[in-house]
Each structure stands twice: as structure tokens, then as C-alpha cells.
Amino acid sequence: MYTLYWAPTGANMAAHAALIEIGAPFDLVLVDIDKGEHRSQAYRKIQPHSRVPALRHGDLVMYESAAILLYLADRHPEAGLAPDLKSPERGLFNQWLMHLTNTVQEHEMHWFHPDFYIEGAAMQAGLKAHAEKRIESSFRYFDGVLAEPGPYLLGERFSAVDLFFYMLGFWTRRMPRPAFSFPHVRRQLALVHARPAVMKMMSDEGIVFDFAA
Ligand SMILES: N[C@@H](CCC(=O)N[C@@H](CS)C(=O)NCC(=O)O)C(=O)O
Secondary structure, three states: OEEEEEOOOOOOHHHHHHHHHHOOOEEEEEOOOOOOHHHOHHHHOOOOOOOOOEEEEOOEEEEOHHHHHHHHHHHOHHHOOOOOOOOHHHHHHHHHHHHHHHHHHHHHHHHHOHHHOOOOHHHHHHHHHHHHHHHHHHHHHHHHHHHOOOOEOEEOEOOHHHHHHHHHHHHOOOOOOOHHHOHHHHHHHHHHHOOHHHHHHHHHHOOOOOOOO
16 A cells, blocks of 8 residues: 655655556555644654655655655566666666656755745846756757657657656746647646546646637
8 A cells, every 4th residue: 555645736746646547455644734734843754844745555654755655666667667677678768767756856945945946036036037048958858858759758658757747847837938838748647637547637736728729
């Protein structure tokens, strides 16, 4: 049994959808960020940096959304969420997941939380403006990646990195140049969005993503 600690629209979205894709039994524990529950002593024992998500699995308690996604994908090879460990495709899978989490997600963190990185309103505004450009250029780059062969990051094969990409794409929805404004990115988002597991995750988290409107 897995337990996912989450908050609506948080970095839990990809792991949450993966748990549904896998079909394994799991519990959800809501961490109310508005009420500051992520800073409580009890939650800090689970996630010492006061962030969501975290995953409990037996005696294991772990955090970092990409690591959780990888753990789930590897524990359930039958779900086909990650290429075989020794296959060349696995190298690319690792590349995309690492790039998404350490580069694109980080730009998005700068945009949402410049206050985590630098002091002073003017400096924070500057960091946010710069992040906006870097996010746009990341999704422009991925538009090329997804154009050929596409439609997924591994080409014809859907995998857990597509869930992570979908989460990062969703987070740009209120940015001046959202991810879905790039046609091949939009095609990937639409395909992932239509997956029953993703639709269930979005509905369970109470999220509406009407990028097709
Ligand atoms: N690198 C971490 C980042 C997690 C993270 O920053 N989560 C946000 C929600 S998306 C959070 O918990 N924020 C708490 C806050 O705003 O104080 C991961 O991917 O798991």
C-alpha cells in the first residue's frame, strides 16, 4: 500500500497519475499548504523541506517528485511506464526526467517562488521575468523534440516522463506564453490529458485544465 502526501496542483500530480495508471492500492493524505500544514512538525518528519509530494511505502518514506515517479515506474514494470532498465530507450527516459526536474521545473520554481531564491521585490521581479523567458525557450525546444517523431517524449511510446511533462506544462497555464501555445507540445498535452488515469487524477485533485477551449 502506498500513501501519497499531496496538495492540489502540487508536484504530486505526476506521481498521483502514475499510481492510478499502475492500479496499485494507495491512500492520499492532503497537506493543506494554505493552512501551513506543510510546515508542521509532523509533516517535517515526512518531508524535512516542507514540500509536497512525499510517498510512504512500508518503512520507506521518500520525497522528490521525479524520484517518486521513477520508483513507482520501476516497481511496476507491468504498467509499462518506463523502458527496460538496460535498453537504450531507458537512457533517453532518464535524460528527459532529469532535464525536466533539474532544469525546466527549476525555471518554473523561479517563476512561482522567486522569494525562495532571492530577497527584495525588484530582484524577485527580475528573476521572475528571466524565468519566463527560459520557460518559453524550454517549451519551444520541446516543441521541436515532440514534432519528430513524437507524439510523446519517447516517440510513439507513452511513458512516465510524459506525466511529468504534462504536470510542468499544466503549471504554465497562466503564463504569458503557456506550453499549450506550442503545437506539438499541445498535442502531447492533449493525449496525456485524455488518459483515463490523468482525468481521474485531475478530478480527484479538483483541477480544471481547459487548454483546448
Ligand atoms: N523538487 C521538489 C519540489 C517540490 C515543491 O516545491 N512543491 C511545492 C508545491 S508544487 C511545495 O510544496 N511548496 C510549498 C510552499 O510553497 O511552501 C519536487 O519536485 O518534489
